[in-house]
Amino acid sequence: MWSQAAGQLKEQVVRARVTALALGVTAAALGTAASQTVTWNEAVGRTLAFAAAVAAGCAPLMGQRGGPGRVSDWTRLRAVSEALKAELYMYLAGVGAYRGNESGSDLLRERARRFVADGGDLLRHTTGITAVERPVPEVRDVESYVEHRLRQQLEGYYRPRAAYMHRKVRLHERIEFALGALGAVMAAVAATWGVEQIAAWVAVAASIGVAVTAHALAQRYAYQQLEFTRTGEELERLLERWSAEPEPAPEAADRFVAECEHVISVQNEAWMIRWTVG
Numbered sequence: 001m002w003s004q005a006a007g008q009l010k011e012q013v014v015r016a017r018v019t020a021l022a023l024g025v026t027a028a029a030l031g032t033a034a035s036q037t038v039t040w041n042e043a044v045g046r047t048l049a050f051a052a053a054v055a056a057g058c059a060p061l062m063g064q065r066g067g068p069g070r071v072s073d074w075t076r077l078r079a080v081s082e083a084l085k086a087e088l089y090m091y092l093a094g095v096g097a098y099r100g101n102e103s104g105s106d107l108l109r110e111r112a113r114r115f116v117a118d119g120g121d122l123l124r125h126t127t128g129i130t131a132v133e134r135p136v137p138e139v140r141d142v143e144s145y146v147e148h149r150l151r152q153q154l155e156g157y158y159r160p161r162a163a164y165m166h167r168k169v170r171l172h173e174r175i176e177f178a179l180g181a182l183g184a185v186m187a188a189v190a191a192t193w194g195v196e197q198i199a200a201w202v203a204v205a206a207s208i209g210v211a212v213t214a215h216a217l218a219q220r221y222a223y224q225q226l227e228f229t230r231t232g233e234e235l236e237r238l239l240e241r242w243s244a245e246p247e248p249a250p251e252a253a254d255r256f257v258a259e260c261e262h263v264i265s266v267q268n269e270a271w272m273i274r275w276t277v278g
Contacts, residue, residue, distance in 0.1 A: 001131040002084065002119075006077035009125060013074055014219075016066035020059045021215045027056035028207045032200050073122060080119040082268050086261045087111050089149050092139035095257045099250060142253045150239055150260055158232035165225035172216040179209035231267040235260065 030052035038045025091098045091108045098104040139145050183205035190199035216222075242248070242256050 001126050001129050002077055002081040004129050004132065005122075005125045006074055006081055008129075009070060009074040009077060013066040013070050016062050016064075016070075017215065017218060020063040020066065021211055023055045023059035023062060024211050025208050027052045027059060028204045028211075030055060032204050036197050036200065073125060076119055077122055077125060079268065080115050080122070082265065083115045084112055086265060087115070089137065089139060089145060090257060090261065092137060093142055093145040093149075093257055094140075095142065095145075095254045099254065142248075142257060145257060146239065146242065150235060153264065154232055154235045154239070158228050158235065162225055162228035162232060165221050165228060168219075168221040169216070169225055172212060172221065175212050176209050179205050179212070183209070227267055231263060234263045238263065 030048050034045050034048035034052055037048055087108060090096055091104055094100075094104075097107060101107060137148050139148050183202050186198050186205065187202045189195060190202065238256065238260055245252060248256070
């Protein structure tokens, strides 16, 4: 339920930022088009100017829906979700405080209640959400933990997410380059042949390029790529070290699971701090 609430809030933040970007680009384009159209068709020019004004006015309103307050709630919802998940996996693997503990389920409930209590002010975001029924992970010991938690996170999440963020970074770089090249060509054409109408669009291309860059920075694609890659490599190192253990002692198993969950939690904490403060 906490994961679903975090996912919904994230979608709202991302959608608001993309919409604000689109409105800003639209306002710049329509404003320039209006100034060039009004001389030969006043009605069309006024219509375009009105649309540009509406888009410019709505852009910051949409941006507020993806502002710090919603980002903070989203990251805290995700923090509660991840804390509950980590505690559950340690319980299922029977490590740490749960090893040989006959009252392990009571301890799990107590810690879960503590996590939920820490995020009590976020319960408004979970109202009306029906938790999707999911099977309990097939984790019964450390070996099944490796298969159903560690490998799943490594191969099913961190590596694909790192590749996805890399594609996002490259896409925005290509867009920025294309807009810069387009602006340079239009500036050259305007200067060579004195076409004032084209000269006005140079500023539009530059404005759109700045907006795209700002959007990429706000979404932190490059930072997320780095964090996903780093975390994946760290989990890979822990997996290799564990696989090299011939007959690991119970204490080594406790330490191994704790280190894996620590690496995942550190990545989540760094990501959340970066989103909230950066």
